[in-house]
Amino acid sequence: MYTPAQAVERTGFSLDTLRYYERIGLLEPVTRNAAGQRRFSERDIGWLGMVRCLRDTGMPIAEMLRFAKLTRAGDHTITDRVAVLAEHDRRVEAEIGNLRDQQRAIQSKISWYRRVLELDGPEEHAERAEERHAVPVS
Helix, strand or coil: CECHHHHHHHHCCCHHHHHHHHHHCCCCCCEECCCCCEEECHHHHHHHHHHHHHHHCCCCHHHHHHHHHHHHHCHHHHHHHHHHHHHHHHHHHHHHHHHHHHHHHHHHHHHHHHHHHHHHCHHHHHHHHHHHHCCCCC
């Protein structure tokens, strides 16, 4: 069993987020000790790892809740769970493609700047930059 502080450390979620997830049903009700303090099980921590993965890859909370309900409903929902995850995977793959395109644009700009530095030399480039930003004296 894990204390709330340990659950925060293990999952990377804030305590407020853990409470929120429990309140909306994304996390099943957490066991409490005799003093009423939350105690997270290994199963809770494992589930929160999946939630972290889904959240970090952009799955909306409503879809995570749907996935959670399907998971709790039993093995007869495995086909539906696969469909939810496969659709999310398609969105993740599209986002990765978009990020790759953006990265190529960044890399192209880096190459362009490096070529400028190679042609001009860093000192000449710095002098030209100063000239471009100088305020004209009248």
